Amino acid sequence: MSELVNEPGSPLFLASLMDVETIIGYNFKNKDLLREALTHHSYKDDVCQSYERLEYLGDSVLNFMITKEHYFLYPKMKSGDLTLLRAANVDTEALARVAFKHGLHKFLRHHDPLLDRRVQELSEGVEEYPLHSHGLIHSPKILADIVESIIGAVYVDTSLSMDETWKVAKKLLQPLTTLENLNLNPVTKLNQACQKMGIKLEYKNLWVEKGDIEIYIGNELIGKGNYKQKKTTARNKAAADAYENLAKQWGLKDDHMDFGQLLT
Incomplete structure (x- = not known):
């Protein structure tokens, strides 16, 4: 104006x-x-x-x-x-x-x-x-x-x-x-999927240095997100990337929430 x-x-x-x-x-x-x-x-x-x-x-x-x-x-x-x-x-x-x-x-x-x-x-x-x-x-x-x-x-x-x-x-x-x-936040969706499969995740925080958040299973990098302006956004991007990679490897069903469960 x-x-x-x-x-x-x-x-x-x-x-x-x-x-x-x-x-x-x-x-x-x-x-x-x-x-x-x-x-x-x-x-x-x-x-x-x-x-x-x-x-x-x-x-x-x-x-x-x-x-x-x-x-x-x-x-x-x-x-x-x-x-x-x-x-x-x-x-x-x-x-x-x-x-x-x-x-x-x-x-x-x-x-x-x-x-x-x-x-x-x-x-x-x-x-x-x-x-x-x-x-x-x-x-x-x-x-x-x-x-x-x-x-x-x-x-x-x-x-x-x-x-x-x-x-x-x-x-x-x-x-x-x-x-x-309705869908879940990427971090929540990833964590829930990994809990069901008994997979333990490790987050590596490189945000201060490079704006990066990395997610590992053991020594394997499965997800990475970059956003220098806000750490939470970088973390969400990393989780979304990790979930997509896991979905390809493990055949995860990438859909919305279980509506029937929500209503019971």
């Missing part, structure tokens, strides 16, 4: 707020709440504080709404599996994808020189993994924060109405991850 658009009193700024309202399908009674939800801490505004408090609120509200939705939708699902399903819908990658899909980052008031590069990296990741990558791409938290801060702002503007806030959140989050397309 340009400085002109960023100016709270400018016609372009007011128009940008209307654009966001159109995207989310909700018109704010208190426009200042939306302005706050779109203000990063790097942007200096003596009148408007950053979105951090609204993001904190929106994070909790969104987690509760998703929890409530799944609790009644899947009455026989165990709590641990409900947690996996919730995470797939509200983790950093899922919410960053939501912000990117709807172009919400374009309305953020900020002075973060790295944002454009982060958005471009996410764009390339989404192209490679159209659905959730389960940790194989690094998703910028700042994009996820925008979604949570907007949800927090809606919650306050509706006088704390969960029903009205859920209407907005559910629309934004579509398509929601369901049992039919």
Whole structure:
């Protein structure tokens, strides 16, 4: 956004707020709440504080709404599996994808020189993994924060109405991850497969030196991942590589979770 658009009193700024309202399908009674939800801490505004408090609120509200939705939708699902399903819908990658899909980052008031590069990296990741990558791409938290801060702002503007806030959140989050397309994080999937086969894994941490994580069975290298910006992403990439190699060697069935087991 340009400085002109960023100016709270400018016609372009007011128009940008209307654009966001159109995207989310909700018109704010208190426009200042939306302005706050779109203000990063790097942007200096003596009148408007950053979105951090609204993001904190929106994070909790969104987690509760998703929890409530799944609790009644899947009455026989165990709590641990409900947690996996919730995470797939509200983790950093899922919410960053939501912000990117709807172009919400374009309305953020900020002075973060790295944002454009982060958005471009996410764009390339989404192209490679159209659905959730389960940790194989690094998703910028700042994009996820925008979604949570907007949800927090809606919650306050509706006088704390969960029903009205859920209407907005559910629309934004579509398509929601369901049992039919739920998959496991690569590390979890690899560890579960190896436990079933009685295989012991060893992780070699070369991340500080080269950005690498290597996985071994005995002296045999079975997986390697590299990502210098974040260790967790490098570890996920290594696990995905190891699982793929094991699947070829041992004939592992690479599919989604056992839905029948989840529902019993």
